[in-house]
Amino acid sequence: MKNIIVFSGSNSSNSINKQLLLSASKKLELDSVQYVDLSEYDAPVFGEDLEKEAGIPTQIRDLKIMFSNADGFMISIPEHNGLLPAFFKNILDWLSRIDQNIFYQKPVFLLSTSPGQYGGQSNLKILESLFPRWGAEVISVFSLGNFYDNFDLELGVIKNDELQLKLEAAVKDFRNAINLAVEEFI
Ligand SMILES: Cc1cc2nc3c(=O)[nH]c(=O)nc-3n(C[C@H](O)[C@H](O)[C@H](O)COP(=O)(O)O)c2cc1C
Numbered sequence: 001m002k003n004i005i006v007f008s009g010s011n012s013s014n015s016i017n018k019q020l021l022l023s024a025s026k027k028l029e030l031d032s033v034q035y036v037d038l039s040e041y042d043a044p045v046f047g048e049d050l051e052k053e054a055g056i057p058t059q060i061r062d063l064k065i066m067f068s069n070a071d072g073f074m075i076s077i078p079e080h081n082g083l084l085p086a087f088f089k090n091i092l093d094w095l096s097r098i099d100q101n102i103f104y105q106k107p108v109f110l111l112s113t114s115p116g117q118y119g120g121q122s123n124l125k126i127l128e129s130l131f132p133r134w135g136a137e138v139i140s141v142f143s144l145g146n147f148y149d150n151f152d153l154e155l156g157v158i159k160n161d162e163l164q165l166k167l168e169a170a171v172k173d174f175r176n177a178i179n180l181a182v183e184e185f186i
Pocket of ligand 1: 016017083
């Protein structure tokens with residue numbers, strides 16, 4: 001059974017990235033899709049002094065174990081001032097102190113959305129080049145601009161047909177990569 005972990009890099013209770021993520025993850029049609037609320041794994045701001053005094057927080061260790069059992073990751077990340085949110089970067093920093101190989105060379109699908117026209121594309125470009133450093137095999141990238149115009153909040157789907165097709169194609173590539181990776185492992 002394939003175990004896909006899906007999460008948003010936002011700690012907002014009304015996260016639009018979470019809404020996009022849940023909509024995209026429904027298209028996966030894989031055996032096991034596990035939504036993880038990353039805010040439950042929040043940790044104090046990383047500092048080397050704190051690390052020496054208190055060690056790696058338990059919730060970060062728990063997250064690491066969960067990630068080690070995944071066959072792939074779908075992650076929707078907001079853009080804050082052109083970059084990833086401090087909340088998410090902090091979790092990545094802590095995880096990297098256990099092991100730089102955060103994503104275990106598994107397929108990763110990166111998404112982003114924003115209320116503005118660019119849909120977090122600046123951040124996605126940077127993340128696409130950074131994620132391999134953390135052991136991710138980035139398969140698909142998808143950005144949704146103008147979230148409130150392009151997303152049906154009641155139905156939880158993208159309204160714009162062209163963008164919907166683009167998302168479906170990206171999901172298909174990701175699903176194929178997961179199936180291939182699992183076959184290779186067997
Ligand atoms: C501190 C801050 C900085 C932001 N910077 C950007 C930005 O650089 N580009 C952008 O498209 N949206 C930016 N936004 C708007 C976010 O895209 C918007 O808040 C979005 O809802 C965040 O995603 P979330 O709801 O999943 O947390 C910023 C928002 C905040 C709070």
